[in-house]
Amino acid sequence: xxxxxxxxxxxxxxxxxxxxxxxxxxxxxxxxxxxxxxxxxxxxxxxxxxxxxxxxxxxxxxxxxxxxxxxxxxxxxxxxxxxxxxxxxxxxxxxxxxxxxxxxxxxxxxxxxxxxxxxxxxxxxxxxxxxxxxxxxxxxxxxxxxxxxxxxxxxxxxxxxxxxxxxxxxxxxxxxxxxxxxxxxxxxxxxxxxxxxxxxxxxxxxxxxxxxxxxxxxxxxxxxxxxxxxxxxxxxxxxxxxxxxxxxxxxxxxxxxxxxxxxxxxxxxxxxxxxxxxx
Ligand SMILES: [Mg+2]
Numbered sequence: 231x232x233x234x235x236x237x238x239x240x241x242x243x244x245x246x247x248x249x250x251x252x253x254x255x256x257x258x259x260x261x262x263x264x265x266x267x268x269x270x271x272x273x274x275x276x277x278x279x280x281x282x283x284x285x286x287x288x289x290x291x292x293x294x295x296x297x298x299x300x301x302x303x304x305x306x307x308x309x310x311x312x313x314x315x316x317x318x319x320x321x322x323x324x325x326x327x328x329x330x331x332x333x334x335x336x337x338x339x340x341x342x343x344x345x346x347x348x349x350x351x352x353x354x355x356x357x358x359x360x361x362x363x364x365x366x367x368x369x370x371x372x373x374x375x376x377x378x379x380x381x382x383x384x385x386x387x388x389x390x391x392x393x394x395x396x397x398x399x400x401x402x403x404x405x406x407x408x409x410x411x412x413x414x415x416x417x418x419x420x421x422x423x424x425x426x427x428x429x430x431x432x433x434x435x436x437x438x439x440x441x442x443x444x445x446x447x448x449x450x451x452x453x454x455x456x457x458x459x460x461x462x463x464x465x466x467x468x469x470x471x472x473x474x475x476x477x478x479x480x481x482x483x484x485x486x487x488x489x490x491x492x493x494x495x496x497x498x499x500x501x502x503x504x505x506x507x508x509x
Contacts, residue, residue, distance in 0.1 A: 270305030282322030325424030
């Protein structure tokens with residue numbers, strides 16, 4: 231399929247504008263921050279989130295693109311006369327807590343789709359704003375990290391594998407039963423605090439799997455990384471092993487298992503219990 235708009239170029243421009251515009255905030259992080267309320271995704275909004283979102287909106291407007299914005303911060307907003315033609319799903323800053331605390335792991339995530347659904351995403355960008363690594367994918371064209379095509383790892387044993395797990399929740403006792411089998415058999419467990427980038431790490435072989443069974447992650451966090459994983463050749467399903475078919479909406483939550491290859495995916499899925507089995 232061809233698209234008249236050069237989305238790749240525009241998404242990279244969005245990322246560059248975000249970087250330029252958030253730089254002043256990075257120098258003032260130890261000063262008191264204004265209270266800006268709660269974003270559409272349920273987290274408190276920081277000035278840096280809004281600045282990043284504005285950079286995306288203004289970049290798209292400068293190209294005279296009509297679009298519907300699906301953002302973790304402002305929710306759903308339409309711009310231009312044919313706003314239903316392009317859906318732009320973003321978490322302007324994923325890993326805001328890391329950014330605010332000076333932990334060098336935060337990204338911007340932007341996905342473009344023809345409908346507000348995960349399966350229609352056709353362009354994606356996840357950019358590591360600290361280290362300058364930019365992941366790009368276009369449907370049918372593979373995934374790239376700084377212009378180099380990426381592929382996931384071939385590691386199949388849990389002894390060797392590095393597996394990311396998001397356990398950030400007050401209700402960890404509810405999910406521990408689901409994942410205890412996997413935790414017991416995994417030697418190297420990681421969580422860095424920006425799920426969009428951690429999914430890209432599975433896509434490029436940095437890690438071997440990333441799982442999140444909390445049912446808390448927003449679709450806005452996963453939209454771009456989903457295409458990057460798929461195009462790289464990695465696997466992502468529900469914890470039950472079913473295809474991820476979700477609506478793109480800041481309130482839509484998702485649980486998933488992303489894995490580098492079918493073998494390790496099977497091993498992990500077999501070790502994870504469904505919510506019902508865990509009860
Ligand atoms: Mg965010």
